[in-house]
Amino acid sequence: LRAHTTRDIAIEELLRRHGTKPEARAEVLLIDERASVFERYSGILRGVANLHHVRDPQEGVLAAAEGGFECVIVSADFATFDPLRVIAQLRSLDRTRFLPIILSSDTENDTLIARALELGVNDFVVRPVDANEFVARLRTQVRRKAYHDGLRSNVAESIELAVTDGLTGLHNRRYLDTHLQSLVDRARKRGRPLSLLITDIDHFKAVNDTHGHDGGDEVLREFGRRLRGQVRGLDLVCRFGGEEFVIVMPDTSAVMAAEIAERLRLDVAETPFAVGADRSKIAVTASLGVATLDPSSAEDGAALIKKADLALYEAKNGGRNKVIA
Ligand code: GH3
Ligand code: MG
Ligand code: MG
Ligand code: MG
Numbered sequence: 001l002r003a004h005t006t007r008d009i010a011i012e013e014l015l016r017r018h019g020t021k022p023e024a025r026a027e028v029l030l031i032d033e034r035a036s037v038f039e040r041y042s043g044i045l046r047g048v049a050n051l052h053h054v055r056d057p058q059e060g061v062l063a064a065a066e067g068g069f070e071c072v073i074v075s076a077d078f079a080t081f082d083p084l085r086v087i088a089q090l091r092s093l094d095r096t097r098f099l100p101i102i103l104s105s106d107t108e109n110d111t112l113i114a115r116a117l118e119l120g121v122n123d124f125v126v127r128p129v130d131a132n133e134f135v136a137r138l139r140t141q142v143r144r145k146a147y148h149d150g151l152r153s154n155v156a157e158s159i160e161l162a163v164t165d166g167l168t169g170l171h172n173r174r175y176l177d178t179h180l181q182s183l184v185d186r187a188r189k190r191g192r193p194l195s196l197l198i199t200d201i202d203h204f205k206a207v208n209d210t211h212g213h214d215g216g217d218e219v220l221r222e223f224g225r226r227l228r229g230q231v232r233g234l235d236l237v238c239r240f241g242g243e244e245f246v247i248v249m250p251d252t253s254a255v256m257a258a259e260i261a262e263r264l265r266l267d268v269a270e271t272p273f274a275v276g277a278d279r280s281k282i283a284v285t286a287s288l289g290v291a292t293l294d295p296s297s298a299e300d301g302a303a304l305i306k307k308a309d310l311a312l313y314e315a316k317n318g319g320r321n322k323v324i325a
Contacts, residue, residue, distance in 0.1 A: 025048060025050050026049045026070040026139075027049070027068055027070055028052065028070065028073065028142075029051075029071075030052065030053050030054070030072075030075075031054050031055075031063075031072065031073070031074050031086065032055065032075035032104065033055045033056075033057075033079060035053075035055075041104075041134075044129070044135065049071075049138060057075075057085075060072075060086065061089045061096075064096045070141075070145055071099070071101075071138060071141045072090065072100070072101050073103075074101055074103055075104055076103050076105035076106070076112055077105065077106045083112070084112070084119060087103070088119055098145070098148060098149075099145070100123075101120065101122055102121070102122065102124060102138065102141060103121045104124070123140070165238070167224075168225075168239050170224050170227075170237050170239050171236065173239070173240050173241060176240065176248070179236065179248075181300060183248055183250060184293060184301045188295065193254070193292060194251070194293040194304075195256070196246065196247070196248050196257075196292075196305065196308050197247050197261050197288055197290045197308060198244060198246050199227070199264065199289075199312070200287055200316070201219070201220075201223060201243040201244075201285075202284075202316075202321060204216065204219075204242075207284070211280075214276075215275045215282075218276070219273050219275060219284060222273050223243075223245070223268070223273070223284070224239060226264070226268065230260070230267060231247055232249075234250060235249045235252075246308075254290070254292035257290045258290055258323065258325035261290045261323040261325060265285075265322070265323050269284075269285045285321035286321070287312055287321065287323075288311075288322070288324070290311055290323065291307035
């Protein structure tokens with residue numbers, strides 16, 4: 001019996017990471033007109049990759065764009081088709097922009113290889129290929145892709161987090177700040193109306209005082225859900241801060257926006273919010289201020305927010321549970 005020391009385990013981990021143990025098979029696409037090349041490469045990559053074969057270069061690009069591949073091997077030797085075009089197409093499509101490409105050439109054509117590398121080929125092999133070298137080059141590309149895919153999704157996740165409100169899952173103020181002006185610009189350019197509303201929960205401090213901060217959080221989440229559920233997908237709903245929310249509504253006139261605001265007000269006021277383990281019901285009301293972009297003035301996104309905020313202030317002063325448009 002072999003004693004398993006910590007050192008053994010560490011070495012095994014290293015070997016595993018460096019691919020001495022079999023890795024999962026990669027899904028690889030070969031674009032080459034010849035069945036003989038496919039047979040040869042299938043033999044070499046047996047146990048390493050599931051090799052898929054498309055003979056026609058244009059169909060090959062389409063197959064690659066359909067996804068599911070971790071690497072594509074492109075022939076440099078089509079009878080009548082320029083292999084550089086295949087590479088350029090693969091690099092220009094969103095779906096294949098980052099897909100590793102290995103160029104497989106019958107001859108050591110330096111000019112072609114150099115131009116292919118410039119177009120974004122990741123590696124190349126010259127036939128007849130050495131089996132071990134081919135496997136190693138392919139695995140390197142597959143690992144590189146996995147690593148970069150991981151990085152890309154981490155970046156996408158960080159960006160998503162940076163513009164999302166953690167409590168409600170709605171967009172946050174940072175997102176509004178970066179998008180409101182372009183929504184205003186677009187509305188002006190297209191000669192379309194644009195409305196914005198700000199809503200603030202009435203006496204929210206009392207909710208916290210009576211039901212605790214967690215109870216208050218639950219009300220905020222439910223409030224956010226109701227707002228999101230009552231407007232169209234293209235309307236931008238965000239948590240502006242504390243218990244204030246902003247909704248930006250493209251293609252929405254002042255009359256329509258006032259109706260929507262009234263509907264929201266009623267929905268909140270008429271259906272109590274359930275909080276806590278015992279789902280006790282809380283009566284909540286909110287005040288709303290509505291503003292519509294004036295096409296004859298030069299007001300910007302910030303001015304629109306200010307206008308809606310003044311209306312909200314009036315609604316609060318007018319006794320709360322009110323819409324001022
Ligand atoms: P008004 O009708 O004038 O709006 O009264 P209000 O009590 O709602 O207004 P105020 O702005 O005085 O109080 C807002 C409260 O919201 C104070 C703050 O502690 C609370 N609050 C802000 N953010 C959160 C949060 O994320 N969770 C909870 N539970 N409370 C929050
Ligand atoms: Mg306040
Ligand atoms: Mg309030
Ligand atoms: Mg407030």
